Amino acid sequence: MCFIPEKHLLGTMKFGLFLAACLAAVQAAITVPGINYNPRIGPNWGPDSTNCKSASQILADFQILAKITKGVRIYSITDCNQAQLVIPAAKSAGLKVWLGVWVGPDSSTFAAEKAKLSSLIQSGVVDSSILGIHVGSEAVYRKDVTPEQAIAYYQDIKNLFTTAGIKTLVTIADIGDTWIANPSMVEAVDIVSANEFPFWENKDASEAASWFYMRMGPLIASAAKYKKQILISETGWATDGSAVNTGPATPAQAAKYFNDFQLLATQMNWNYFYFSSFDMAFNSNASITNNVEEHFGLYYANGTMKPCYAELTVSGSSSVTTLAPSQLATATLAPVPTMPKNDPISPVSNSTKVASPTKSPSSTSAPGTTTSSSSKSSATSSPTTASSTAGSGKANVKSGASTIAVSGVVSMLLASIVMTIM
Ligand SMILES: *[C@@H]1O[C@H](CO)[C@@H](O)[C@H](O)[C@H]1NC(C)=O
Ligand SMILES: *[C@@H]1O[C@H](CO)[C@@H](O)[C@H](O)[C@H]1NC(C)=O
Numbered sequence: 001m002c003f004i005p006e007k008h009l010l011g012t013m014k015f016g017l018f019l020a021a022c023l024a025a026v027q028a029a030i031t032v033p034g035i036n037y038n039p040r041i042g043p044n045w046g047p048d049s050t051n052c053k054s055a056s057q058i059l060a061d062f063q064i065l066a067k068i069t070k071g072v073r074i075y076s077i078t079d080c081n082q083a084q085l086v087i088p089a090a091k092s093a094g095l096k097v098w099l100g101v102w103v104g105p106d107s108s109t110f111a112a113e114k115a116k117l118s119s120l121i122q123s124g125v126v127d128s129s130i131l132g133i134h135v136g137s138e139a140v141y142r143k144d145v146t147p148e149q150a151i152a153y154y155q156d157i158k159n160l161f162t163t164a165g166i167k168t169l170v171t172i173a174d175i176g177d178t179w180i181a182n183p184s185m186v187e188a189v190d191i192v193s194a195n196e197f198p199f200w201e202n203k204d205a206s207e208a209a210s211w212f213y214m215r216m217g218p219l220i221a222s223a224a225k226y227k228k229q230i231l232i233s234e235t236g237w238a239t240d241g242s243a244v245n246t247g248p249a250t251p252a253q254a255a256k257y258f259n260d261f262q263l264l265a266t267q268m269n270w271n272y273f274y275f276s277s278f279d280m281a282f283n284s285n286a287s288i289t290n291n292v293e294e295h296f297g298l299y300y301a302n303g304t305m306k307p308c309y310a311e312l313t314v315s316g317s318s319s320v321t322t323l324a325p326s327q328l329a330t331a332t333l334a335p336v337p338t339m340p341k342n343d344p345i346s347p348v349s350n351s352t353k354v355a356s357p358t359k360s361p362s363s364t365s366a367p368g369t370t371t372s373s374s375s376k377s378s379a380t381s382s383p384t385t386a387s388s389t390a391g392s393g394k395a396n397v398k399s400g401a402s403t404i405a406v407s408g409v410v411s412m413l414l415a416s417i418v419m420t421i422m
């Protein structure tokens with residue numbers, strides 16, 4: 001917050017200028033409807049005993065995130081025992097949770113995730129306050145499962161919630177191209193949850209929003225055909241690191257993308273979970289040139305917001321020309337070949353572990369993401385609410401009376417910004 005001088009010390013005019021500057025500074029705080037989160041610390045191949053955040057560390061993270069969002073999205077039920085730890089921490093911090101069931105090539109992974117989810121439903125930890133749940137994150141893209149198996153797993157989890165009498169959104173999360181190539185998946189789910197990263201498709205931030213929309217076009221048409229909303233479950237940009245065939249990993253590019261994507265999301269009425277919250281060593285390996293994946297956070301690992309975001313005021317108007325779904329190509333695509341890359345998201349674990357959602361660090365190839373589109377369902381909701389849809393794919397790819405008055409204005413301003421975004 002900015003320091004507010006006593007009004008009588010400055011004179012009305014100067015005070016007005018001061019107030020304007022102050023409000024501008026406050027306005028600069030970015031907000032997102034939701035954000036992705038992973039409680040792992042360190043590389044993904046480390047043991048849970050030393051590589052998972054504690055309940056108090058998760059709560060501290062959420063108190064930071066609560067300043068810019070209303071919802072957090074996770075990737076696994078069992079990895080780091082995260083569902084059990086994240087849900088109460090989120091409640092304490094005033095956040096809602098979008099859950100994720102990890103799906104890998106080994107069916108025992110899904111079995112363990114489902115068993116734990118079931119016990120959390122029985123104990124009441126998972127209740128109707130959750131925003132939704134995705135079953136598998138890019139598992140079809142990675143070819144860990146077929147689209148048919150992905151739908152079967154989805155149905156299994158959908159039934160679990162129906163039986164328990166919990167109404168919530170259930171879906172599968174995958175890259176846009178996977179959804180485009182598999183209309184049966186679009187038809188099956190409650191909402192389309194798509195990941196899309198122009199960054200992984202070697203785009204410059206200046207063209208990324210247009211590219212995003214173009215890549216999502218067929219999915220927007222497909223989702224409209226099946227009357228499904230689209231939630232953008234992941235998109236983001238690395239601020240650092242080196243990689244080949246990606247967009248430039250710099251703070252300026254990352255901020256430009258954040259700005260332009262937010263304008264596009266508003267234009268499209270898309271709900272989204274930004275990727276990601278904190279930088280993490282997850283999947284980092286200095287000996288691999290592709291070390292950008294640890295730099296997707298809006299915050300550094302130590303919880304400080306990166307200057308490129310702290311100083312950002314989303315501005316301008318979207319330059320993307322959009323079309324009605326009926327004007328978009330509906331042809332389905334074969335999944336695009338993607339470049340090998342580490343999965344930025346997956347809770348990967350040591351390959352010797354079976355139960356956790358995982359990939360061995362070596363199985364890097366997974367997820368390219370592709371784009372997807374989304375349309376958001378009801379405008380209302382924070383990512384939280386059901387309505388969001390997502391799609392993305394990565395293709396390869398404050399004191400004193402006057403201060404109190406000011407604080408009130410600031411709060412209202414923030415509230416309106418948040419509401420606008422939501
Ligand atoms: C990092 O990557 C190199 C090259 O693939 C590999 O040899 C090494 O084992 C990796 N390090 C870790 C800690 O996984
Ligand atoms: C947090 O980490 C960033 C990046 O390493 C660093 O620039 C900043 O000074 C750190 N902040 C604190 C409070 O340690």
Ligand SMILES: *[C@@H]1O[C@H](CO)[C@@H](O)[C@H](O)[C@H]1NC(C)=O
Pocket residue numbers: 045046047350351352361
């Ligand atoms: C996986 O875990 C086992 C048992 O803890 C350990 O021996 C092995 O070195 C780990 N592998 C990697 C790649 O860290």
